[in-house]
Amino acid sequence: MTVTGAEAAIDSDPLEPPLLAPLRRDLSWAQVQAMTQSVGHQHDPLLQRIRATAAVQRGTRMVKVLSAAQLAGHLAGWLPYGFCYRACDIAHLRSPAELALLRTDGSGAEPVAYALRWRATDRSDFEIPMGATQAGLPALPAHSRLGAMVLGTGFTPSTDDLIPEFVTAGFADLPMPANAQLLAYPGTGDEVVLYTYQPEQHGWLRLAGPRWRHLLEGVPGVSPDREYLPCTDAGAARLIGRINDQEYPAVADPPEEFRVRALTRAARYTVDSLSRRTEHAHWRAVPAWVLQRDDSWSRLRLTHPDADAVAAVGARCYERGVYEVWAPTRELVDHHIAELPYQL
Template identity: 70%
Template sequence: MRRVTLTGADNAVGVDPLEPPLSAPLRRDLGWTQVQRMSQSAVHRDDRQLRVIRSTAAIRRGTRMTKVLSAAQVAGHLGGWLPYGFCYRSCDLAHLHEPADLGLLRTDGSSDVDVVYALRWRAVDPSDYEVPAGPAQPGLAALPAHSRIGAMVLGTGFSPSTEDLIPEFVTAGFADLPLPANAQIIAYVPGGEEVILYAYQPEQHGWLRLAGPRWRPVLANLPGISPDREYLPCTSAASARLIGRIKEHEYEAIADPPDEFRVRALTRAARYPVQTLSRRAEQARWRGAPCWVLQRDDSWARLRLVRPDGDGLAATGARCYERGVYESWAPLHELADHHITDIPYAL
């Protein structure tokens, strides 16, 4: 199935407003085969027609997003990892069900094709995502093969594929994004069946198992995770969180896109809607490279490059941990412009 909508002057398409389709104005001199080939060629990175097509794959508040995971990455997210790095609109992957097809979109270089896992959530705001190409990420496509993991970044905004047209995204600046309510960890098994394994409980900051005994072998694949546990609390400290305000008071907040943004509270009566919302994270510069500060103690800080490129890798010695994600440890006293930042969202 080819994920593209033919458009013309008299064509009216009824679609979910939260998930506008990728649309291409196909005509006699611009057919499907040509568009697909253009998406796979570095020669067409700056092609105006291809950029117009790519721009139709828009993210709205509430758009369903998917990151394809390995078993090891699932274990990390169950422990408290946040969404970050390469991801896709769920609607652009709707035609892919078999593990062998989805496995090509994993980011950590793993090769298991028996089962593929994924994290699925709804976007809090379009500003949290960008296209992994110029101008947002101009250096990714130029990184040499020995310094990357996973598929190469084409720089066209599309995932490498011999037959599909799949627009890809990264979290803005490869940032960690706070996990919204109703996020899910799912599995794709041979035969194309989709299984919801866990659902995120935001007030408790943990994962509730939904998969029954039939899926015990799928759960048993997850390293360090007991398939018998019904609830898994997140134990890793989050590097980003949502902050809401009600009048002059500040609260930790929870997003339930597209419409609900509330105070995080265990009792329902205290879950008031917030008046403003922002994402709070820690930033710094190290050896000239802008970074997110993911962890730190009194002496060292774990950093992730905001815009990976050859110069940044050479200056920091950052190592690739998954596709597009480059991290390093730095002495805390060497950080410049070290600060807490609030990225506001318009409600």
């Protein structure tokens, strides 16, 4: 949804600044929309200025549209990763049919749409897939991708809307912040909060009452009657906080609270510094995150997939823009723990 003047932004949420386009007599909304759908406008300075107005701030609500299988994965411990959107940019999309284009796994039509919504811990966790950033995505051939084509303009393919898209930086896993939500859209215009994330307990608390219990019936491996679903350690990233040079597992509750992860409230001290910790390596000269590993094999996710990198390692597309491969652990080069600090 496009806002066409600064006066429309006066009462907007500062954490979610509106997308602004300088419409005038010789630049209509239809022309801007057409520019966002044309690969030839990837490097257009005007389009880049428009796209830059859709900024992510600390605390901005981000959304990833899910299939039923992906919802089950997040209930089991998956972390936010891959293509996502600001909640304010897709708030007008409420039906499964409207949200289907934003799905990333290429699965067929489903009667219920699902989504993960969380608040951004930091703007550095997100990239815009346009220009030099993730430049190889638009050139990937159709037979090696899932979901909608990546245009490289920073906008998702659409005949009607202007929807700015983001990817997690390098397609990395992001630690799940407190109070993240799993949502359902049954096609009635309702937005149903199914679960909310409890970081100290490392699990999902069900919020949907009996009226909405049927929305979980098609989710594989999930019982609609369970009140609480503890997570496994399926993610590859974690938050680390420091107090007086001592290191602690940390929790982010953006935009303002960053604390030690502890079961008792008295021990949830505010941390002095915060960083995201994960593993990184190269295999066959291709950079990748290390998602899982043992002494023999490692599961890798390419940080900047393009046709050459995908071919070099034989990576498979699991979601839109997400390419993973299993590699012999002994062949990894520059395998190290990556520490990505945040500015608090």
